[in-house]
Amino acid sequence: MDPLIPIIMMALIAGGIAAVFILASVFLGPRRRHPVKDTPFECGFASEGFNRGSMPVRFYLMAILFIVFDVELAFLFPWAVVFRSLGLYGFVGMLVFFFVVGAGFIYAWKIGALEWE
Amino acid sequence: MWVDAFISLIKIAFFISCVLALTSLLTWQERKQSAVMQDRLGANRASILGIRAFGLPHILSDALKMFFKEDYVPPGADKLLHTMAPFISLFCALMAFAAIPFGNTIEIAGRTIELQILPVNVSLLFVFAMMSLAVFGTFLAGFSSNNKFAFLGGLRSSSQMISYEIAMGSSVVGVLMIFGTLDLAQVVRGQGGLLWGWLPMWGIFLQPVAFILFVAAGMAETKRVPFDLPEGESEIVGYFVEYSSMKFGAFFMTDFVETILIAALIATLFFGGWQVPYLQSDGFHFPWGSSVALSSLLVTLIQIAALAVKVVFFCWFLLVIRWTLPRFRYDQLMHFGWKIMLPIAVLNVFVTGLIIVLIQ
Numbered sequence: 001m002d003p004l005i006p007i008i009m010m011a012l013i014a015g016g017i018a019a020v021f022i023l024a025s026v027f028l029g030p031r032r033r034h035p036v037k038d039t040p041f042e043c044g045f046a047s048e049g050f051n052r053g054s055m056p057v058r059f060y061l062m063a064i065l066f067i068v069f070d071v072e073l074a075f076l077f078p079w080a081v082v083f084r085s086l087g088l089y090g091f092v093g094m095l096v097f098f099f100v101v102g103a104g105f106i107y108a109w110k111i112g113a114l115e116w117e
Numbered sequence: 118m119w120v121d122a123f124i125s126l127i128k129i130a131f132f133i134s135c136v137l138a139l140t141s142l143l144t145w146q147e148r149k150q151s152a153v154m155q156d157r158l159g160a161n162r163a164s165i166l167g168i169r170a171f172g173l174p175h176i177l178s179d180a181l182k183m184f185f186k187e188d189y190v191p192p193g194a195d196k197l198l199h200t201m202a203p204f205i206s207l208f209c210a211l212m213a214f215a216a217i218p219f220g221n222t223i224e225i226a227g228r229t230i231e232l233q234i235l236p237v238n239v240s241l242l243f244v245f246a247m248m249s250l251a252v253f254g255t256f257l258a259g260f261s262s263n264n265k266f267a268f269l270g271g272l273r274s275s276s277q278m279i280s281y282e283i284a285m286g287s288s289v290v291g292v293l294m295i296f297g298t299l300d301l302a303q304v305v306r307g308q309g310g311l312l313w314g315w316l317p318m319w320g321i322f323l324q325p326v327a328f329i330l331f332v333a334a335g336m337a338e339t340k341r342v343p344f345d346l347p348e349g350e351s352e353i354v355g356y357f358v359e360y361s362s363m364k365f366g367a368f369f370m371t372d373f374v375e376t377i378l379i380a381a382l383i384a385t386l387f388f389g390g391w392q393v394p395y396l397q398s399d400g401f402h403f404p405w406g407s408s409v410a411l412s413s414l415l416v417t418l419i420q421i422a423a424l425a426v427k428v429v430f431f432c433w434f435l436l437v438i439r440w441t442l443p444r445f446r447y448d449q450l451m452h453f454g455w456k457i458m459l460p461i462a463v464l465n466v467f468v469t470g471l472i473i474v475l476i477q
Binding site: 002003005006007009010011013014015017018019021022024025026028029030031032037038040041042055056058059062063065066069070073076077080081082083084087088091094095098102105109114115116117 | 118121122125126128129130133137183184185186187188189191192193200203204207208211212215234235236237242262263264265266267268269272273276279280282283286287290291293294297298299354358359362363364366367370447448451452455456459463466467470471473474477
């Protein structure tokens with residue numbers, strides 16, 4: 001069977017459930033505006049400045065590390081699936097790969113990319 | 118083609134309605150569980166015509182309340198993204214269930230039907246893909262709300278989710294090495310054998326370390342205590358602070374749907390999925406020699422029920438952990454994910470590989 005059929009139907013049904021839930025409250029709920037209600041939630045203070053501008057650079061660093069290690073993880077999956085037929089050759093090959101990735105990981109650790117102080 | 122589509126529709130309707138029913142039960146169970154563990158009576162006020170039934174009507178009244186609350190979009194917020202964020206979260210969480218096998222193949226009118234909505238050979242990758250996409254819902258919710266707290270909360274939670282995604286992915290590699298497939302249906306079939314003639318060949322006995330890592334990473338992915346910094350209901354303001362009504366409810370539901378998803382994945386990868394120990398397609402064959410013959414229909418029903426029992430058990434297990442442990446600090450959380458879980462997971466892969474190479 002073509003796997004596209006179930007995946008499209010699943011997407012339609014799951015999307016339908018999610019959309020009905022969200023749209024229902026849009027149409028069923030009341031709608032009352034008030035100037036105080038329309039200010040961003042900030043513990044009673046008036047909001048200042050731009051609300052989605054700068055962010056701590058740590059998060060950016062974390063995102064870059066994620067990209068690097070997630071791609072390396074993606075290499076592990078096909079290797080793991082055929083591991084039994086590769087035998088010792090595949091094991092040693094992955095050791096070399098681990099060594100390179102591990103060197104990068106230790107480097108990131110040592111320069112403090114994983115610290116959150 | 119139309120027959121295939123019809124069969125898929127029945128499978129989807131069956132499985133998704135089970136998941137949604139369990140989701141709504143979990144909202145009640147979460148409150149009741151906390152009450153039991155804190156020596157309270159808990160949710161027991163709502164009643165239908167005077168029937169309280171341990172507070173079960175709360176499920177209905179909570180949902181009704183959510184629907185009839187005002188749907189508030191803050192001025193300055195991105196209306197489209199603000200609406201899309203809860204949709205993406207819920208959609209991705211539900212989609213991931215397509216890849217979970219809930220029974221063995223059955224034969225009806227000469228047609229072999231796989232009891233799995235999406236029978237492809239990369240179903241585990243599909244689950245991971247959907248769980249990765251869920252990060253978008255979280256981040257967009259924080260980004261589109263026009264609120265500094267929500268923005269920081271969104272950053273915090275997406276950072277947490279991507280960090281633990283790596284730990285989660287590397288923890289299952291050991292399981293993949295043993296069963297040699299990315300197809301969850303094949304993983305479950307691979308767990309049908311017996312070790313030394315009596316112990317079921319379940320993932321937990323073959324990969325105990327991976328099991329612990331997977332449960333921890335799964336709890337972090339679903340953003341539950343002790344990893345609930347993204348939400349932190351009262352103390353830290355989370356990414357959905359500007360959400361109300363069922364849009365908030367969608368995030369809330371996503372939590373429970375993902376809890377069920379993690380429970381189903383734990384059951385599938387480590388506890389044999391629909392496998393029942395000693396049950397084969399024609400009945401029980403016990404290791405001490407005796408056997409009980411069963412019809413294939415009965416066997417299928419027992420297997421589906423077995424998966425349901427396992428999933429409900431692990432949902433309960435995750436709830437107990439949720440109400441037992443305190444919350445991590447953010448630096449502890451990142452430290453745990455990157456510096457403890459990732460090295461252990463890689464070490465686990467290494468040891469598993471070494472053992473497989475030595476045995477062969």
